Amino acid sequence: MGVEGIGARVLRKEDKRFITGKGRYTDDHNVQGQHYAVFVRSPHAYAKIKKINIKNAMKMPGIVGIFDGKQLTGDGIGNIICGWMVHSKDGSPMNMGAWSALATEYVRYVGDAVAVVVGETLAQAQAAAEAVDVDYKVLKGVVSAEEAMASGAPQLHPEAANNIIFDWEIGDEAATDAAFESAANVVEIDIRNNRLVPNPMEPRAALAQYDAAEDHFTLHTTSQNPHVARLVLSAFYQVAPENKLRVIAPDVGGGFGAKIYIYPEEIVCLWAAKKAGVEAIKWTADRGEAFLTDAHGRDHVSKARMAFDANNKIVGLKVETLANLGAYMSLFSSSVPTYLYATLLSGQYNIPNIHANVKTVYTNTVPVDAYRGAGRPEATYLVERMMTTAARQLGIDPAELRRTNFVREFPHQTPVIMCYDAGDFDASLDAAMKASDYANFGKRKAKSEKKGMMRGIGMSCYIEACGIAPSAAVGSLGAGVGLWESAEVRVNPVGTVEVLTGSHSHGQGHETTFAQLVSDRFGLPSENIQIVHGDTDKVQFGMGTYGSRSGAVGMSAIEKALDKVEAKAKKIAAHMLEAAEGDIEIKDGEVSVKGTDKKLGWHEVCLGAYTGHNLPEGMEPGLKEGAFYDPTNFTFPAGCYICEVEIDPNTGVTSIEQFVAADDFGKIINPMIVEGQVHGGLAQGIGQALMENATYDADGQLLAASYMDYQMPRAADLPNFQVSTTETLCPGNPLGIKGCGEAGAIGSPPAVINAITDALGHNELAMPATPQNVWAAVQAGGMKDAAE
Amino acid sequence: MAKVEMTVNGRSVAADVEDRTLLVEFLREGRNLTGTHVGCDTSQCGACVVHVDGKAVKSCTMLAAQASGSEVTTIEGLAGNGALHPMQEAFRDNHGLQCGFCTPGMIMSAVDMVNRLGPKLDEATIRSELEGNICRCTGYHNIVKSIAAGAKTMGKGMKKAAE
Ligand code: FES
Ligand code: FES
Numbered sequence: 035m036g037v038e039g040i041g042a043r044v045l046r047k048e049d050k051r052f053i054t055g056k057g058r059y060t061d062d063h064n065v066q067g068q069h070y071a072v073f074v075r076s077p078h079a080y081a082k083i084k085k086i087n088i089k090n091a092m093k094m095p096g097i098v099g100i101f102d103g104k105q106l107t108g109d110g111i112g113n114i115i116c117g118w119m120v121h122s123k124d125g126s127p128m129n130m131g132a133w134s135a136l137a138t139e140y141v142r143y144v145g146d147a148v149a150v151v152v153g154e155t156l157a158q159a160q161a162a163a164e165a166v167d168v169d170y171k172v173l174k175g176v177v178s179a180e181e182a183m184a185s186g187a188p189q190l191h192p193e194a195a196n197n198i199i200f201d202w203e204i205g206d207e208a209a210t211d212a213a214f215e216s217a218a219n220v221v222e223i224d225i226r227n228n229r230l231v232p233n234p235m236e237p238r239a240a241l242a243q244y245d246a247a248e249d250h251f252t253l254h255t256t257s258q259n260p261h262v263a264r265l266v267l268s269a270f271y272q273v274a275p276e277n278k279l280r281v282i283a284p285d286v287g288g289g290f291g292a293k294i295y296i297y298p299e300e301i302v303c304l305w306a307a308k309k310a311g312v313e314a315i316k317w318t319a320d321r322g323e324a325f326l327t328d329a330h331g332r333d334h335v336s337k338a339r340m341a342f343d344a345n346n347k348i349v350g351l352k353v354e355t356l357a358n359l360g361a362y363m364s365l366f367s368s369s370v371p372t373y374l375y376a377t378l379l380s381g382q383y384n385i386p387n388i389h390a391n392v393k394t395v396y397t398n399t400v401p402v403d404a405y406r407g408a409g410r411p412e413a414t415y416l417v418e419r420m421m422t423t424a425a426r427q428l429g430i431d432p433a434e435l436r437r438t439n440f441v442r443e444f445p446h447q448t449p450v451i452m453c454y455d456a457g458d459f460d461a462s463l464d465a466a467m468k469a470s471d472y473a474n475f476g477k478r479k480a481k482s483e484k485k486g487m488m489r490g491i492g493m494s495c496y497i498e499a500c501g502i503a504p505s506a507a508v509g510s511l512g513a514g515v516g517l518w519e520s521a522e523v524r525v526n527p528v529g530t531v532e533v534l535t536g537s538h539s540h541g542q543g544h545e546t547t548f549a550q551l552v553s554d555r556f557g558l559p560s561e562n563i564q565i566v567h568g569d570t571d572k573v574q575f576g577m578g579t580y581g582s583r584s585g586a587v588g589m590s591a592i593e594k595a596l597d598k599v600e601a602k603a604k605k606i607a608a609h610m611l612e613a614a615e616g617d618i619e620i621k622d623g624e625v626s627v628k629g630t631d632k633k634l635g636w637h638e639v640c641l642g643a644y645t646g647h648n649l650p651e652g653m654e655p656g657l658k659e660g661a662f663y664d665p666t667n668f669t670f671p672a673g674c675y676i677c678e679v680e681i682d683p684n685t686g687v688t689s690i691e692q693f694v695a696a697d698d699f700g701k702i703i704n705p706m707i708v709e710g711q712v713h714g715g716l717a718q719g720i721g722q723a724l725m726e727n728a729t730y731d732a733d734g735q736l737l738a739a740s741y742m743d744y745q746m747p748r749a750a751d752l753p754n755f756q757v758s759t760t761e762t763l764c765p766g767n768p769l770g771i772k773g774c775g776e777a778g779a780i781g782s783p784p785a786v787i788n789a790i791t792d793a794l795g796h797n798e799l800a801m802p803a804t805p806q807n808v809w810a811a812v813q814a815g816g817m818k819d820a821a822e
Numbered sequence: 823m824a825k826v827e828m829t830v831n832g833r834s835v836a837a838d839v840e841d842r843t844l845l846v847e848f849l850r851e852g853r854n855l856t857g858t859h860v861g862c863d864t865s866q867c868g869a870c871v872v873h874v875d876g877k878a879v880k881s882c883t884m885l886a887a888q889a890s891g892s893e894v895t896t897i898e899g900l901a902g903n904g905a906l907h908p909m910q911e912a913f914r915d916n917h918g919l920q921c922g923f924c925t926p927g928m929i930m931s932a933v934d935m936v937n938r939l940g941p942k943l944d945e946a947t948i949r950s951e952l953e954g955n956i957c958r959c960t961g962y963h964n965i966v967k968s969i970a971a972g973a974k975t976m977g978k979g980m981k982k983a984a985e
Contacts, residue, residue, distance in 0.1 A: 055857015
């Protein structure tokens with residue numbers, strides 16, 4: 035490795051602009067003739083729209099247009115779709131209800147957009163939006179998944195009887211049932227995975243420009259995948275043909291999944307700019323709007339049973355899950371509680387028989403889709419709480435029960451589709467136990483008890499699937515798109531390099547890590563390398579960034595393109611130096627003939643490629659190569675997290691005394707950035723475990739819709755993290771990368787809850803473990819003790 | 823309308839603004855200083871922190887008119903002339919940022935923290951002083967490290983200046 039090559043802790047190239055206030059996020063862009071959009075939103079969870087009266091609002095100063103859903107659909111703008119087809123166990127396709135970007139007849143959640151007001155200034159548009167008078171017939175709605183399926187529940191979409199979107203299963207039910215019959219022990223748990231709001235700090239925004247002379251649109255937007263946005267806006271929503279629509283995702287302030295989807299606001303701003311005859315419309319969500327309209331995450335209720343033989347080997351797992359998908363099916367909503375969830379229920383363990391049944395339902399809540407981890411946190415939470423609960427019931431150490439069941443031979447085919455390619459689960463468990471001084475926990479507990487505090491320790495051994503792909507495989511499971519990635523490496527005549535990538539960076543540091551690949555390959559300084567992303571006019575079609583795929587898939591595409599560039603450069607150099615191609619070596623910015631002093635500067639070879647004066651017979655000039663990389667399998671990051679907590683029984687306040695992470699991400703390009711990804715993931719996972727909760731009241735009002743009500747983890751809520759890595763290379767891609775973006779959020783919640791339940795001495799604890807919940811659990815434990 | 827006059831990053835500016843104009847709007851829209859961000863509407867996230875007469879202020883919670891007559895420093899003016907303030911450098915050196923959205927506010931709060939409490943800041947103090955700044959990306963681990971390091975460098979500068 036060079037100082038800036040693979041494995042080096044290179045400081046981030048992108049930081050200079052961010053630390054000096056020169057980052058350029060969507061809302062920082064302003065253009066000539068810019069107007070402002072404000073959305074009129076439903077205050078009701080479920081209602082029929084009787085009439086929209088815009089007369090007074092239209093007369094207000096600065097208002098150039100007010101448009102509703104009938105006009106939108108009348109202009110042929112298509113409904114918002116879910117792009118992953120899932121079939122019920124009876125073979126019928128999922129029941130997708132219609133979702134218009136502006137509601138036409140019914141509103142189905144608080145925040146559902148009914149109309150858009152376009153004004154010259156934001157203040158004018160806001161004032162007029164207040165004056166739009168919508169006459170609603172309020173209907174009784176339904177908030178929880180259980181209630182939605184109950185008989186007599188309000189019916190939200192005519193397409194979905196009993197509000198059921200699909201009733202899906204995976205695994206062999208008969209074989210699993212048989213395994214339970216001969217089991218020595220069966221352990222049961224009922225768990226709820228709390229609903230979360232992703233909350234990237236930059237709120238969503240859109241700046242839609244319309245050039246009437248060219249009939250051409252440009253959209254600046256907060257997107258993790260600008261090409262997918264353009265494709266969907268064109269092909270499905272009929273906003274404009276792809277060649278007439280440029281989508282730019284400039285600096286984006288965090289995504290975490292919430293910025294994958296193409297939301298009503300982008301569609302409406304584009305359409306309304308043309309309709310209102312203005313040059314541009316800007317919309318920026320305020321935080322309240324973000325809470326009410328960004329896709330939420332999680333919200334599962336599950337029952338699980340695990341069967342063991344007399345040697346504590348797992349013989350079967352049965353799971354029933356109810357997933358709340360909210361009022362409409364968001365873009366990837368169907369895949370999250372199915373192929374991204376139930377396929378990971380085998381965890382790190384040999385489980386010969388698994389059966390899972392997943393029902394998804396509509397409710398009058400914000401649509402739910404992928405949020406950091408997407409399905410895998412829900413699977414991990416279930417499996418890892420089960421393992422710890424089982425260990426307690428079986429009377430053995432939780433680490434021991436895990437070791438008894440670890441997968442140790444690879445490849446390992448699970449009964450739920452996934453084929454694990456590599457891993458060493460003992461190594462990460464050993465590393466985490468050592469780092470946490472697990473052996474001496476008892477002493478620390480005694481100390482806490484002396485102070486009148488409770489202390490607990492918990493672990494979680496997670497495995498997840500990243501780099502979501504291969505295209506053919508996900509296609510057979512219902513995905514509407516391929517999940518490869520593209521790259522183009524453009525070497526300039528002077529030897530500097532531009533890499534155009536279909537991945538998108540919104541905090542992950544691609545401008546640094548992707549440049550490290552080029553540095554490593556040719557020995558060029560990173561300042562000679564530019565990473566270009568996020569603009570459909572500049573970059574070839576690409577799939578974007580989610581599911582921790584930019585390393586395993588995006589960087590693999592760059593590697594492939596670099597292979598081609600290297601091969602051509604070597605041919606040119608061999609010709610120029612009159613040597614055999616196989617003897618050419620490119621290193622430290624020099625191109626030499628091995629074992630001789632014959633050499634050229636890298637820039638000389640590049641210039642040679644472009645002058646074309648002395649190229650091998652028949653070779654095209656230039657040095658620019660592209661590649662598409664489609665992986666052969668998912669990748670499987672795995673690791674072990676250990677959390678130690680101290681609880682004040684008088685207040686229920688939990689403090690995290692230590693948090694240890696030992697992850698196996700395969701090859702690591704930049705350890706500094708990888709550690710940062712783990713820290714951030716852990717904070718979100720600990721947030722889910724201890725405080726975050728998107729609660730609705732019975733009328734469908736989101737009670738936690740601001741930072742005063744939805745508790746985001748603050749600095750004082752978290753400890754310093756002890757993170758380390760072990761390494762088994764991923765055999766499926768050229769670099770051996772597994773991916774690291776989501777692991778922290780996937781693995782941490784069960785570690786925290788297992789630690790708290792360890793301190794409590796019983797399992798009756800709901801997530802999030804707020805002081806109130808923990809205090810109640812402490813009291814319940816006390817009563818239990820008294821009763822025994 | 824209100825007439826406001828203030829010094830922003832060393833330059834005096836005057837403008838007539840609507841009474842309700844917030845300082846953050848005045849800076850972002852009026853002065854095109856888009857390094858100051860808006861992350862919430864309840865005065866909690868701290869993405870908007872600037873210095874008004876040397877003290878950290880949430881610019882989303884102050885009217886432009888209230889800042890009239892003051893000296894305002896934004897992230898763009900913290901060092902100036904292409905140089906970096908030690909706190910800015912510390913954030914880069916310690917990977918104290920990911921998406922960068924919270925970063926200007928974090929850095930402005932951090933500098934204020936050192937100005938108020940001195941350069942010797944322990945972890946617990948930094949964490950509790952960050953009460954008004956939310957970051958969703960970093961888990962705060964490297965932000966805390968950055969602030970401790972930046973404070974140390976600022977301390978050396980203060981000592982030198984005193985000598
Ligand atoms: S924008 Fe000022 S505190 Fe959030
Ligand atoms: S770096 Fe993204 S919010 Fe802090």
